[in-house]
Amino acid sequence: MSLLVIGSVAFDAIETPFGKTDKIIGGAATYISLASSYFTDKVNLVAVVGGDFPKSEIQLLENHGINTEGLQIKENEKSFFWSGKYHNDMNSRDTLVTELNVLENFDPIIPESYQDCDYLMLGNLAPQVQKTVIERLEKRPKLIAMDTMNFWMDIAMEPLKETIALVDVLIINDEEARQLSGEYSLAVAAKKIMALGPKTLIIKKGEHGALLFQEEKVFFAPALPLEVVFDPTGAGDTFAAGFISYLAGQDDVSFENMKRAVIHGSAMASFCVEKFGTAKLIGLNQEQIDERVQQFIDLSRFDLVNT
Numbered sequence: 001m002s003l004l005v006i007g008s009v010a011f012d013a014i015e016t017p018f019g020k021t022d023k024i025i026g027g028a029a030t031y032i033s034l035a036s037s038y039f040t041d042k043v044n045l046v047a048v049v050g051g052d053f054p055k056s057e058i059q060l061l062e063n064h065g066i067n068t069e070g071l072q073i074k075e076n077e078k079s080f081f082w083s084g085k086y087h088n089d090m091n092s093r094d095t096l097v098t099e100l101n102v103l104e105n106f107d108p109i110i111p112e113s114y115q116d117c118d119y120l121m122l123g124n125l126a127p128q129v130q131k132t133v134i135e136r137l138e139k140r141p142k143l144i145a146m147d148t149m150n151f152w153m154d155i156a157m158e159p160l161k162e163t164i165a166l167v168d169v170l171i172i173n174d175e176e177a178r179q180l181s182g183e184y185s186l187a188v189a190a191k192k193i194m195a196l197g198p199k200t201l202i203i204k205k206g207e208h209g210a211l212l213f214q215e216e217k218v219f220f221a222p223a224l225p226l227e228v229v230f231d232p233t234g235a236g237d238t239f240a241a242g243f244i245s246y247l248a249g250q251d252d253v254s255f256e257n258m259k260r261a262v263i264h265g266s267a268m269a270s271f272c273v274e275k276f277g278t279a280k281l282i283g284l285n286q287e288q289i290d291e292r293v294q295q296f297i298d299l300s301r302f303d304l305v306n307t
């Protein structure tokens with residue numbers, strides 16, 4: 001099934017306790033499309049970059065089977081730039097710089113060939129732009145998932161709530177769930193957020209796993225206790241990608257399949273953090289992914305009695 005991905009394609013500069021990068025390739029949609037390419041063979045990207053964005057990086061996306069017809073290149077402008085610094089626990093970070101540049105006036109144009117989209121992943125972007133994408137699709141996709149961040153809650157809470165009301169699945173972290181709902185308890189927060197519109201909510205808790213809520217149902221997926229956590233940037237996007245592209249690949253949006261999708265999202269995110277930027281998402285193979293998923297299954301499976 002085809003998956004339409006929208007979000008930032010960007011330059012990032014990252015500092016972790018293990019090292020520091022100059023400008024490297026990042027952006028929510030970059031992580032999402034790369035990770036999704038392992039589960040569904042039709043990934044259609046809508047994004048915008050400036051003339052400073054290397055053509056070789058666009059080629060790399062294409063080499064992963066990603067359709068870049070919807071990637072606009074504004075030759076005389078600069079690409080979106082984000083810089084962040086992680087604290088010692090690697091679970092929290094400070095944003096040092098957000099330069100919107102080309103994103104400031106981003107008009108998401110959906111190529112005609114993308115109109116048959118079955119699944120839509122709205123990566124982190126201004127909520128007004130995310131909403132425009134939904135409005136510009138001639139038919140409603142089978143499933144719309146959305147990511148966002150505290151940045152938009154601080155400056156655009158009302159438009160954000162309007163967009164949230166239109167989606168099926170909202171994927172945010174625990175801090176964002178608390179900010180959005182004004183509640184400390186994640187169970188109470190989940191109820192309040194689902195009352196805004198989305199039938200399904202995923203709350204990511206970094207190295208403490210993720211919670212999947214739908215109506216009265218809850219599922220918990222652990223995170224692997226990894227020996228190497230080098231750079232968490234993009235882990236959230238990669239998780240969302242694993243989740244929605246697994247659903248798209250199976251073409252099954254049942255709650256039971258969403259549980260499997262959350263595990264696949266967690267597995268992909270566990271790869272992402274092992275190297276700086278998108279490095280670990282390039283050139284993975286099915287065997288590595290299956291092995292990682294199995295580690296997740298083994299991690300929390302137990303029998304109540306000896307067999």
Ligand code: AMP
Nearest residue numbers: 008010026027082124233234235236237
């Ligand atoms: P994550 O670590 O999953 O939150 O995603 C990090 C990615 O999000 C980085 O590659 C950034 O380029 C991108 N990003 C950070 N802030 C924004 C923003 N305000 N709008 C769009 N993308 C952003």
